[in-house]
Amino acid sequence: MPLGARVVTQVNRWDRLKGGLELVEAFAENIALLPEDAHLLLVGPSPDGPESQATLTQIVERCSVLPDSVASRIHVAAVSMEDREVNATVVNAVQRVSSVVTQRSLVEAFGLTVAEAMWKKAPVVASAVGGIRDQIDDGVDGVLIDPANGVAWAEAVRDLLLFPERAREMGLAAHESVRREFRSEEHTSELQSRTV
Secondary structure (H helix, E strand, O other), rough: OOOOOOOEEEEOOOOOOHHHHHHHHHHHOHHHHHOOOOOEHHHEEOOOHHHHHHHHHHHHHHHHOHHHHHHHOOEEEEEEOHHHHHHHHHHHHHHHHHHEEEEEEOOOOHHHHHHHHHHHHOOEEEEOOOOOOHOOOOOEEEEEEOOOOHHHHHHHHHHHOOHHHHHHHHHHHHHHHHHHHHOOHHHHHHHHHHOO
């Protein structure tokens, strides 16, 4: 990834319902809406079975047939789970350096990576599905989009990239929202241990 690129990141396991392939499609089809230095980073654990391997392979194969001008701006990383501390450190670092964190899930109960990103004061653009709708107050501490609408996703990401002060305010509101929701010492300690 070029030095100084603005990074839009999704962290999740390689599960079809996490919407990784749809995210690649949304980025590729709407790349003209995004700043020229915007790059997409998909990060997940090393596949642990045939279904997760198939999902990762499908994403990588889709990227491989995109025009070079698009494919060069999409990065896919599988992080080893052998050392959970190293894995957590990588995920933490990736979320902290991202300009925008996204979660384009098709289905989601509670979005742990959404909460982690919000705790780190990252602006989040996520699917308005399941528990994510309860985690994000749309337009206040994140942006909710229809997971089937790639244009709306690209426009929301673009706006946060082009208006960094707004993105910073949203990130601060997100942190405060998670602090309120994870009031108990047990929840706060658990979240902090995953996001140091």
